[in-house]
Amino acid sequence: MTVSEKRARKVEQIHAAAARLFAERGFHATRMADIAAALDMQAGSLYYYAESKEDLLVGIVESRVGVAVASLRDVLASEASVTDKIRTAITAHLRAFQEDADIYSIFNFERLGDISPEVAEHVDRRGREYEALWGDLVRAGVQGGELRRDIDVRVTVKAIVGLCNSTLLWFRPGGRLSLDEVSGEFAALVLAGLAATGGPGT
Numbered sequence: 001m002t003v004s005e006k007r008a009r010k011v012e013q014i015h016a017a018a019a020r021l022f023a024e025r026g027f028h029a030t031r032m033a034d035i036a037a038a039l040d041m042q043a044g045s046l047y048y049y050a051e052s053k054e055d056l057l058v059g060i061v062e063s064r065v066g067v068a069v070a071s072l073r074d075v076l077a078s079e080a081s082v083t084d085k086i087r088t089a090i091t092a093h094l095r096a097f098q099e100d101a102d103i104y105s106i107f108n109f110e111r112l113g114d115i116s117p118e119v120a121e122h123v124d125r126r127g128r129e130y131e132a133l134w135g136d137l138v139r140a141g142v143q144g145g146e147l148r149r150d151i152d153v154r155v156t157v158k159a160i161v162g163l164c165n166s167t168l169l170w171f172r173p174g175g176r177l178s179l180d181e182v183s184g185e186f187a188a189l190v191l192a193g194l195a196a197t198g199g200p201g202t
Contacts, residue, residue, distance in 0.1 A: 007049075013039060014049055015063060016102075018056045023102040027053065027110050054116050057106070061119050064103045065126045068096045072133045082141035083191055086160075089137065090190065091183040093164040098171065098179055105168055131157050138194075147194045160190055 001009075017038045021030045032053060036043040050056045071092040075085050097104050106112075112120035134157040141147035163186055171182060 011049055011059070012063075014046070015056065015060045018053075019060050019100075019102040019106065022057070022110070023105040027057065027106070027115055054119075057116060058119055060103055060106070061122055064100055065107070065123055067100070068093060069126055069130050069133070071096060072130060072137075076133060076137055082137065082144060082146045083195065085137055086141070086191060086194075087183075087187040089134070090160070090164060090187050091180065093161075094167055094171075094179055094183050094186075097164065097168060098173065101168060104165075108165060108168060131161060134160060141194070145196055148196050151194060156194065163190070 014035065018030075018035050021034055021038060025034070030053065032046055032050075033043045035053075035056070036046040039046075050059065072089055075089045075092060078085065078088075080088065107123050112123055135153050138147060138151065138153050138156050142149055142151055142153070167182065171179070173179070177185070
């Protein structure tokens, strides 16, 4: 393993520990010393990889925030029907959120603007991009006759994204339902409300 690969692996470990502590304790209550202790590092050694908590947060955002957007782009580029794309997109959203639950908890529950306006703007921009892709998907369904024509696309997108985001508050791996089962329930609820009567996927 090269020096750069070792450093990249260490940075990944630091980001994961920092994200977990930020999510558990809150950004402001977490000290650099706490992050170092979680990694069994000397506090001074941590500054070799990050100048501050804010620097760590920027690194976490830059390395993770685009994952959900890229995943949704892949779904939209497929040849599947819109109803199948919606099912796949909901599953992809839930998986991304659970795989990086600590990080997405920071985005959803911390006042990022008070920590770093630059980070807050980056997250907001990515959020708008993600919702715009969902809007494209819903509009394609309306235009293709798979979804109802009286849908308010903007409200619909907010409802779907909000539903998926809510799993950060209550879903726990190993619980009564698996992630795929929750995804199936969500997709059924969404499509029952959106599907055109007699249209594809109904």
